[in-house]
Amino acid sequence: MASLFKAGDIMIGGIFPVFNKEISSTATFEREPSGVQCAGFDLRAFRWTQVMIFAIEEINKDLSILPNISLGYRILNSCASPTNTLRAALTLASRPEEIEETSPCPPAISALIAESGSTQSLAVAGALGPFQVPVVSYFSTCACLSDRAKYPTFFRTIPSDYFQAKALAALVKHFGWQWIGALQSDNDYGRNGILAFTEEVKKLGVCIAFVGTILRTYTMDKILDVVEMIKQSTVKVILAFVPEGDFYPLMREIVKQNITGIQWIASEAWITAARPSTPYIFQAFGGSLGFVVQKMAIPNLQPFLTSINPYKDPKAGFVRDFWEIITGCKPVLPGEHTATDTSAKICTGNETLLNSQDVFFNVTQLRVSYNVYKAVYAIAHALHQLIFCHPVGEKSMKPCLNVSEIKHKQVIDHLQKVNFRNQFGDNVFFDENGDPPASYDIINWQMKDGQVQHMTLGHFASDAKGNHKLSIQEENIVWRTGTTVPTSVCSNVCAAGTRKAQIKGKPVCCFDCIPCADGTIANSTGAADCTPCPQEYWSNERKDECIPKTIEFLSYHEPMGIALTVVSLLGASLSLATMMVFIHYRETPVIKASNSELSCFLLFSLFLCFLCPLTFIGRPTAWTCMLRHTAFGVTFALCISCILGKTIVVVTAFKATVPGSKVAGKFGPAQQRMIVCSCTLIQIVICILWLTLNPPFPDKVFRYSNKKIVLECNTGSETAFYAVLGYIGILAVICLILAFLARKLPDNFNEAKFITFSMLIFCAVWITFIPAYVSSPGKFTVAVEIFAILSSAFGLLICIFAPKCYIILIRPEKNTKKHLMGKNVDKKYNK
Secondary structure (H helix, E strand, C coil): CCEEEECCCEEEEEEECCEEEEECCCCCCCCCCCCCEEEEECHHHHHHHHHHHHHHHHHHHCCCCCCCCCEEEEEEECCCCHHHHHHHHHHHHCCCCCCCCCCCCCCCEEEEECCCCHHHHHHHHHHHHHHCCCEEECCCCCHHHHCCCCCCCEEECCCCHHHHHHHHHHHHHHHCCCEEEEEEECCHHHHHHHHHHHHHHHCCCCEEEEEEEECCCCCHHHHHHHHHHHHHCCCCEEEEECCHHHHHHHHHHHHHCCCCCCEEEECCCCCCCCCCCCHHHHHHHCCCEEEEECCECCCCHHHHHHCCCCCCCCCCCCHHHHHHHHHCCECCCCCCCCCCCCCCCECCCCCCCCCCCCHHHCCCCECHHHHHHHHHHHHHHHHHHHHHCCCCCCCCCCCCCCHHHCCHHHHHHHHHHCEEECCCCCEEECCCCCCCCCEEEEEEEEEECCEEEEEEEEEEEECCCCCEEEEECHHHCCECCECCCCCCCCCCCCCCCEEEEECCCCCCCCEEEEECCCCEECCCCCCCCCEECCCCEEECCCCCCEEECEEECCCCCCHHHHHHHHHHHHHHHHHHHHHHHHHHCCCCHHHHHCCHHHHHHHHHHHHHHHHCHHHHCCCCCHHHHHHHHHHHHHHHHHHHHHHHHHHHHHHHHHHHCCCCCCCHHHCCHHHHHHHHHHHHHHHHHHHHHHHHHCCCEEEEECCCCCCEEEEEEECCCHHHHHHHHHHHHHHHHHHHHHHHHCCCCCCCCCHHHHHHHHHHHHHHHHHHHHHHHHHCCCHHHHHHHHHHHHHHHHHHHHHHHHHHHHHHHHCHHHCCHHHHHCHHHHHHHHC
16 A cells, blocks of 8 residues: 555554545456545645644754654554545554564554544444454544444544534524535545534534435536435525535536535535635635634744655655646656657656645634644654653653554553643544534634635633623625625514414424414514513513503492482482482471381481482592492481381371271380381391401402503402392381282372382392493492492482472372371261
């Protein structure tokens, strides 16, 4: 196998994809298989080999590290193929061919620097792990390689994809992208990278619309299938977690089909690659964002690179291919015959690399090369501490271990303990999984002076505790879609007042926006659920704010309250006016016949009854609630008691007309007052017990309407409330029965008929009141109660007193004893 080789006291192996494609051949088993054939010389990978050589030579010249001990190297090509990488690894682990066969103890490699691809590194780490050969990778990022149980000898100087996945997820979260596509390479790097990224973004509510799979060896049909998938999708942001070699064929096809308007997110494997960084690819991929490891400029590397010459060491592998690509001519060494291919330009031997402007010689922004550089120094520091038993920089008189006694297990142990600050100020160490600290730069593809520039516009760093910090210069980013940050959502963010409703069979990022139900709000955009308003609040029309519910009670300022107040005052005035008429005409027969004292008591109680509704109107308070029900109960009990007294007096008055009757003497004024007082006192006792045990109180009622709070008086004890009404009803029924029994009095003496009619009205009103009271909503409950009070009071006032006032004021000629007694009575007594 072609190699770069130099002998040393301690040998370090290296495997690099100098050629990035293996030419497959079929074994016929008829002859010995031919050697491995590779194509696609990769200048970038070749520079990695030169950086390894440069670092080793730099260490050999440094007296502070491994003094009097020389490092040697043997570097092989992997062709970016797992099988060829494994072949190279086993070759390095065996006896080097360049050592003389007479050498009694050829040096074996003490450590191996390999490889760039994660799949290749898996093959190497798996094969050499049982032999305890330490492997340090410079570009393999698969998180699977951090498994110490499977790969106990694996280290790397590039952060794991576990950290890159966190960085990419933080970037997606920062710009609010929720609906993205993903492309992965069909190998461990791509699959594990997308898997780690998916797990991270799922925590953030981000959905992966599709995952396309590509590989450099795929047929064009498979590539076109991925292109069609991209065209059919609605995503505007796509993550490509693929190496540059796998991605480039797809990139060319995307540019060819003019698929623009997509914001590309890149993994570190292609964002800074030279081959796709051209104006042609920029047409579709301009503005790409991605993460790369930190860049560094290595002093004195450029002169070393420009000194590469095929004429110095004709046997050096890969140098002649490099020279032909850089200079454009084919070198012919002394003793070689000129090639028959006349199309190839032959070098004159005077060519030089000193003035070359190729990007190969730009060493100011080294990233992967710097990882190779750190890998060499990490191995050197581990060897130094192993051999001299002291870290680099501490005085050591002499080695404590012979070079020939070095064991791979010892190198692994000291690599795990390596911790030093290099000349660039970076701390180089490995954690318990063999991973370095995570630190990335954010790269943005921008076009300047006709060339694609990789602009560093931010940084991502993660500490040992798992915390991370993303800083980005958002204002300097050039987006593919223009100057504004692109959006990528399956469904637009739900506006305030609406909530997300998952669409069946689609990812969580695809949803409909449903207006919040009444009484719930969403006061921010993108709400998953609507929040119920507090009990005393209700949602506004836009459902984005809770507003206080309307307070409802029967007030003096609304038409109904004004009307009821006027009617109430009118009834009270009529009661007072009637009382004044009765007092003024108290000596007339009509007044005397109707018992003036009870009539005045009755009119006074009616006056109070008419004033009762005023306590029902207005905002309920603790005092008005206690007053309205008790005042109503007591005044009506007084009113009915007076009517009961009048009824008894009328009945007894009629009985007294029979000769020898002694009933009238038992119901004089004193007994009448006692009846009124005792009947009223019972109601007063009921009310006192009510107020003492469970009094009425102001209450907020929410059941009538979702948008209103009805202020009303809670009766406290419904038993007491219905006891008050029931007691009034009992008095009214007794009055009605007595009046009904006295209905056959003489025609002109119609007091009993008026009382009967008034009590019929009274009972009818209160019987209908109860169902109306129970079924009426809100303030109408109070209005129904007021109406019952006023209508029953007016019924009593009109039925009992209107006929008498008519006779007194309109027909005074009938206000005589003769007329009151009537003709039938005269005939009866004349007999």
